[in-house]
Amino acid sequence: MSDINTAMIEKYRSSFLKEVEANVEEGEWVKMCMQCGVCSGSCPLGKHWEHPPQEIFMMIRAGKREDVLSSDSMWMCTSCYNCIARCPRGLPITHIMHGLAVYSKRLGLTPKKQPTADFSQIFWDNLMKKGRVNELKLGLSMYFKDGFGQGIKNAMANQKLGQNMMKAKRMNAMEIFGGHSVKDLSGFQKIIKKAQEIEEGNVKDFK
Amino acid sequence: MTEVIATNETILVVGGGISGMTAALEAAETGKQVVLVEKRPYVGGRVTQLYKYFPKLCFPTCGLEINQRRAKMNPNLNIISMAEVTDIKGEAGNYTATVKISPRYVNENCTACGDCGKAVEAEFDDEYNYGMGKRKGAYLPHRMAHPQRYILDPAIIGTDDAQKAKDACKVNAIDLDMQEEVIEFKAGAVVWATGWRPYDANKIQPYGYDRIANVITSVEFERMADPNGPTGGKLTRPSDGKEVQSVAFIQCAGSRDKNHLLHCSRICCMASLKQATYPADDVPITIYYIDIRAIDRFEEFYQKVKAKENVKFIKSKVASIVENKENGNPTLHGVDTEGYNRYADEHDLVVLAVGMEPSVDKASFPVEITINEEGFIEPAPENGGVFAAGCSSDALDVNRAVQHATGAALRAIQVVNRVAATEG
Numbered sequence: 001m002s003d004i005n006t007a008m009i010e011k012y013r014s015s016f017l018k019e020v021e022a023n024v025e026e027g028e029w030v031k032m033c034m035q036c037g038v039c040s041g042s043c044p045l046g047k048h049w050e051h052p053p054q055e056i057f058m059m060i061r062a063g064k065r066e067d068v069l070s071s072d073s074m075w076m077c078t079s080c081y082n083c084i085a086r087c088p089r090g091l092p093i094t095h096i097m098h099g100l101a102v103y104s105k106r107l108g109l110t111p112k113k114q115p116t117a118d119f120s121q122i123f124w125d126n127l128m129k130k131g132r133v134n135e136l137k138l139g140l141s142m143y144f145k146d147g148f149g150q151g152i153k154n155a156m157a158n159q160k161l162g163q164n165m166m167k168a169k170r171m172n173a174m175e176i177f178g179g180h181s182v183k184d185l186s187g188f189q190k191i192i193k194k195a196q197e198i199e200e201g202n203v204k205d206f207k
Numbered sequence: 208m209t210e211v212i213a214t215n216e217t218i219l220v221v222g223g224g225i226s227g228m229t230a231a232l233e234a235a236e237t238g239k240q241v242v243l244v245e246k247r248p249y250v251g252g253r254v255t256q257l258y259k260y261f262p263k264l265c266f267p268t269c270g271l272e273i274n275q276r277r278a279k280m281n282p283n284l285n286i287i288s289m290a291e292v293t294d295i296k297g298e299a300g301n302y303t304a305t306v307k308i309s310p311r312y313v314n315e316n317c318t319a320c321g322d323c324g325k326a327v328e329a330e331f332d333d334e335y336n337y338g339m340g341k342r343k344g345a346y347l348p349h350r351m352a353h354p355q356r357y358i359l360d361p362a363i364i365g366t367d368d369a370q371k372a373k374d375a376c377k378v379n380a381i382d383l384d385m386q387e388e389v390i391e392f393k394a395g396a397v398v399w400a401t402g403w404r405p406y407d408a409n410k411i412q413p414y415g416y417d418r419i420a421n422v423i424t425s426v427e428f429e430r431m432a433d434p435n436g437p438t439g440g441k442l443t444r445p446s447d448g449k450e451v452q453s454v455a456f457i458q459c460a461g462s463r464d465k466n467h468l469l470h471c472s473r474i475c476c477m478a479s480l481k482q483a484t485y486p487a488d489d490v491p492i493t494i495y496y497i498d499i500r501a502i503d504r505f506e507e508f509y510q511k512v513k514a515k516e517n518v519k520f521i522k523s524k525v526a527s528i529v530e531n532k533e534n535g536n537p538t539l540h541g542v543d544t545e546g547y548n549r550y551a552d553e554h555d556l557v558v559l560a561v562g563m564e565p566s567v568d569k570a571s572f573p574v575e576i577t578i579n580e581e582g583f584i585e586p587a588p589e590n591g592g593v594f595a596a597g598c599s600s601d602a603l604d605v606n607r608a609v610q611h612a613t614g615a616a617l618r619a620i621q622v623v624n625r626v627a628a629t630e631g
Contacts, residue, residue, distance in 0.1 A: 034497060035497075035522075035544045036459075036523070036524035036544070037523045037524055037526070037541055037542045037543065037544050037547075038524045038525075038526050038541070040526070040541075040542035040547070041524075041525065041527065041542045042526045042527065046542065046549065051547070052547060054542065054544065054547070055547045086466070086526070087465075088465055088466065088467075090465045
């Protein structure tokens, strides 16, 4: 490519686009979007999104850092992969959405009370304790995340489901006392810690 | 038996569409011997199925008539119709071509009077009209068909219909004993002009071409607009035959899409802009597009259509089409790019501006040739004396295909001139 072309490309790569390319999983694909809109139209939850994917990509290129990273849009993705299947340019849109969610979480810009973000945090904390997901505790944490009163209401509403799961041996009431863990719990926690260190080390500073 | 007199100084043209005809005529008119092999029973190819040309909105029949007249008058040009090249061996200046000729069951005596067509009863889907409408088992493919000669559908051979056709013929033109022939002849150079075919709209699953009656392709819409077409020039809905009250065009239906055709088919933007002028001025028309590619001097035509009050442009690739079961209207779903508005628009008729793909599959070329990722022929030195013309080389409009074919003819002439120089 000629120097002038390279210069023009650089001119239109906003600093936020560069940040996304460096720090967001699959972020280097964002510049490939041709704004056809097939992803937004194909998304089954699309109408609940603040900004559909195609708009998110445009906002990234326009350098709207705060608006993108504090948006709840990427948290709405259910990984149905409709967008990836249909994107004419082959952008891994689902993965980019998850990448953006992870990055906004890392920077602490996730909108408050975002249900998917809340669930993810509860799931992660639960998993880290024993190296396994304790389903009983996970369920209870979800029921009570919005306060004690709401928790009781949620538990009552799902009473039948819980009982059936116990009957079918899909859930064990004894798990409430600690619960069982993976064989080498401290080893597991070390692995995760190391992985987190490596990830942290790869994040480039943009602010 | 079909006789072909050919030498190493003969040019073989494969495909008799607008590009093949152009290359063949240009070469023949310089005095070269040319054999044109055409798969269909007539020359002119897909251009014969067009109602109007863009941007002048004139009729392709006009240029077709001139070309057919040139062909009839030129003793250097030998047209073999209903024939396919199955093999080409050798190298530049010395090729041997194998050609399979399907039986037409009608000989040169035919005056195209039409008596056989009236006599037979069986009807078939009319391929000339992309399966819209029917034709008889003895038929003339279209009014201007060259050669102007009837054909018997092979499916009626051995039935009463075949005998009825034979009995009806006053000039003894029907020969029910005609057999498939395989012939071989020499050629010094080959012009490969096998053209294009519309991308199979059934493969674009979310658009429901296979399940929604009122979703049609641009080539079908073109046939509908033709007064000689299946609807007599009326733009009607396939579901109920009512004249359309609103039309939507969907651009890039299969083009510029890694799930379908990688390339931009180049003609579809202009084709839809042209087709937007077909309905009456009070019929609302909506064109859904990614970006309008009305290349170079066509920009003026785009502006002209844009200025029409009944034509609206929505910048969006439609995500899916769902049928309204009550009235048969296709409902288009998507999000536009100018404002990110979610829409669910109902239209009477939806036209998919389908892309162009090469009509010969990568694997079925009977000659060694360099093909690119999209299936088009690359101008590579390894191709020897085989030169692509028109849409076998790229997605081109008629104007560019003709220019390209003229260039290919010159290349072929250079090869046979070299042969003449060494042999003479």
